[in-house]
Amino acid sequence: MNPVLKTVSSSSTGYFDEDVFGRICDAITDQGYIVLKNALPLDTLNHLFTGLIDSNPHQFDLAGIGREQDFHTNEFVRTDQIQWLEPDQPFASQYFAWIEELRLRLNRYLFLGLFDYECMFAHYPEGAFYKRHLDAFRGSTNRRLTTVLYLNPQWNPEDGGELLIYRKREKTPIETVIPEFGTLVVFLSEVFPHEVLPANKSRFSLTGWYRINEGLVI
Numbered sequence: 110m111n112p113v114l115k116t117v118s119s120s121s122t123g124y125f126d127e128d129v130f131g132r133i134c135d136a137i138t139d140q141g142y143i144v145l146k147n148a149l150p151l152d153t154l155n156h157l158f159t160g161l162i163d164s165n166p167h168q169f170d171l172a173g174i175g176r177e178q179d180f181h182t183n184e185f186v187r188t189d190q191i192q193w194l195e196p197d198q199p200f201a202s203q204y205f206a207w208i209e210e211l212r213l214r215l216n217r218y219l220f221l222g223l224f225d226y227e228c229m230f231a232h233y234p235e236g237a238f239y240k241r242h243l244d245a246f247r248g249s250t251n252r253r254l255t256t257v258l259y260l261n262p263q264w265n266p267e268d269g270g271e272l273l274i275y276r277k278r279e280k281t282p283i284e285t286v287i288p289e290f291g292t293l294v295v296f297l298s299e300v301f302p303h304e305v306l307p308a309n310k311s312r313f314s315l316t317g318w319y320r321i322n323e324g325l326v327i
């Protein structure tokens with residue numbers, strides 16, 4: 110093997126950067142979250158972006174709060190639109206392979222017991238927002254780890270749309286994330302309140318959750 114490639118392992122769909130997985134596992138252990146630029150291969154990002162721009166905007170539904178019987182929309186809390194992603198969509202296969210590899214590492218090193226993963230494209234039209242919230246839904250604790258991947262080429266700081274991450278009961282954010290193409294955020298879903306500020310143009314993210322295998326706690 111080429112020594113330059115020694116920290117890179119291959120999969121059926123591409124190459125995994127061991128260093129990136131190690132940094133995510135370390136950060137989740139030490140501080141519960143991480144913000145990383147260019148964590149995923151460019152090829153994987155480009156496939157997702159192609160899938161996103163090919164998708165029919167009418168397939169985006171107004172996002173709701175809560176799940177199943179608890180589901181309702183509330184324009185005072187969030188005004189984004191969403192579309193769930195399925196693993197059998199070809200443009201998403203590399204992404205799901207990467208996510209699965211990360212799941213295995215997190216379980217191996219952190220014993221998180223992550224069982225599966227669900228994700229959605231979210232479209233925030235100009236002016237859309239999502240007020241401060243926690244991702245673990247009321248009545249359910251099975252979302253354990255959140256991932257947010259941004260797919261906005263040529264995003265400038267003055268375009269707004271930042272993700273603010275807080276510690277519970279604190280008003281000053283610990284992180285202000287600019288939603289630039291390729292930036293990935295991973296955090297413990299029940300631990301970090303966060304919010305999306307309005308942007309002055311369309312903003313796209315791919316948000317997902319690793320879940321543990323627990324039933325609803327009602």
Ligand SMILES: O=C(O)CCC(=O)C(=O)O
Nearest residue numbers: 231244257272305314316
């Ligand atoms: O798009 C983002 O920056 C975060 C979205 C979010 O918090 C959510 O969908 O729960």
Ligand SMILES: [Fe+2]
Nearest residue numbers: 242243244303
């Ligand atoms: Fe969220």
